[in-house]
Amino acid sequence: MPANLPSPTGRRGFLKGAAGALAVPAAASLVGALAQPARADDNGLPDFAPIPAASVGPTPNADGYYVGRIAGNLYWVTDSYYQSMFLTTTRGVVLVDAPPTIGHNLLRAIDDVTRANGRPGKVTHLVYSHSHADHIGAAGLFGTDVIRVSHAATAGLLARAADPNRPQPTVTFRDKYQLKVGGETLQLAYHGPNHSPDNIFVYAPEYATLMLVDVLYPGWVPFKNLAVSQDIPDWIKAQSIAMDYPWQTFVGGHLGRLGVRADGTLQIQYMNDLEASTRSAIDSVDPSPYFAKYGAQGNSWAIFRTFLDAVAETAAAPVAAKYAGVLAAADVFTKDNAWTLLESLRIDAGVLGPFGVRP
Incomplete structure (x- = not known):
């Protein structure tokens, strides 16, 4: 050896x-x-x-998904492989990512929540964290009248892919974008390339929650080859940028549980x-x-x-x-x-x- x-x-x-x-x-x-x-x-x-017990998330239901409240009107969905999050608002639902492994269970999860809280259940806005099919490959389930928001680079990557399951964004931004819908707010920001050239930070300030996909992996080591990232120095840098946000809850886009700040500190130590x-x-x-x-x-x-x-x-x-x-x-x-x-x-x-x- x-x-x-x-x-x-x-x-x-x-x-x-x-x-x-x-x-x-x-x-x-x-x-x-x-x-x-x-x-x-x-x-x-x-x-x-x-697998350490602390790395395991909640058990999915009989249909293969778990939906839970993060705080207030912010919720998350997981199938233990991928994650999405969504805001219920007075005008409809703002969804962040549509992983195909969760697929139609996203619709079921949203229906579960909105029936219980009496808010409109239609997805009116869909935020793309980045262009990769494993995170937005079920985007086509939500119809043609959804407002789809992404970084400008995502539009070019999706045009090249020409994938009907990943419709083109209707609203794009380059540095920052504040999405306000029905009394709820998401702050979208681009801090340069990391896992992909277009991967963005999605922050819900009212609920102290950050969603950043394929960068931090709460309770787990990063996926193979440092998340198959396209820019390793900036992927490493993105970990520290994430920790600069004042979040208390983290949605990483993968696996079965949410993150806390100690998870970010631990991954940086691992790296x-x-x-x-x-x-x-x-x-x-x-x-x-x-x-x-x-x-x-x-x-x-x-x-x-x-x-x-x-x-x-x-x-x-x-x-x-x-x-x-x-x-x-x-x-x-x-x-x-x-x-x-x-x-x-x-x-x-x-x-x-x-x-x-x-x-």
């Missing part, structure tokens, strides 16, 4: 030695080890650590630990075996594959162990997150390791 690799060599000596065709069984065995789960059931599926561990692993994993074996074969991609995987595994191990039982799925995605952070450190921050300027 990576922890047992030879100690780092000087870059000049390493590059000189890498030109030789050395037999390095450790490199080949490492590739095999990285490809196999540590534990597997009879079907070959990996077994992962139990700080992961970055420190990744930087350390770049220095501690000896690149010589990978250059020697695969360089002799002329297989440049194999050098990158095996070395980057070894660094990611070395970086992930202590972080996954530290957060086991604290953040759900620490053993599922920490290596993938380390790999993505490693790539960002290389190409965004210039921490090039053995791929730096040749001596």
Whole structure:
């Protein structure tokens, strides 16, 4: 395993030695080890650590959804995979996102609430957090007369997608937009790219609630490859921007529970630990075996594959162990997150390791 690799060599000596065709069984065995789960059931599926009780949200009903009040006229819906939120107003319902996994249950959830509080149940406004189909792919359920609000970049991305399930927005903004409907207010803001080029912050000031999708994951480690985000430095920055809002309740768009401020602090700590561990692993994993074996074969991609995987595994191990039982799925995605952070450190921050300027 990576922890047992030879100690780092000087870059000049390493590059000189890498030109030789050395037999390095450790490199080949490492590739095999990285490809196999540590534990597997009879079907070959990996077994992962139990989910901490604190990471679990409310149990969905028989139809597969849970709807609950956040505060006042603000509610949220989850199917334990995705989340949406909505405001009931004197004029109708303002919905934020329409995840397809919840689908028609959004209509049922809204009907549950508005029948109980006597407010109009028609969705009059639909806010798109960003363009991704997994969060707004059920937007077509709400008819053609809904006012759809998004960042200006979302309109361009949806035009390219030409997806009938994601109708074009009717109102767009670039920096800030205050949506006032039937006595209720949402403050929409764009703080630059993060998970996607168009992802926005949706704040309900009266209820001290922030919705920001695919950035903070209350009770869980971030989704694979740092949420498959398109701008890793700004995705990391967005965590701190989120914490600058005076929210008390957080809607992250994923999984089964709402967030509190301690969740944001904990994820930032996780990311700080992961970055420190990744930087350390770049220095501690000896690149010589990978250059020697695969360089002799002329297989440049194999050098990158095996070395980057070894660094990611070395970086992930202590972080996954530290957060086991604290953040759900620490053993599922920490290596993938380390790999993505490693790539960002290389190409965004210039921490090039053995791929730096040749001596």
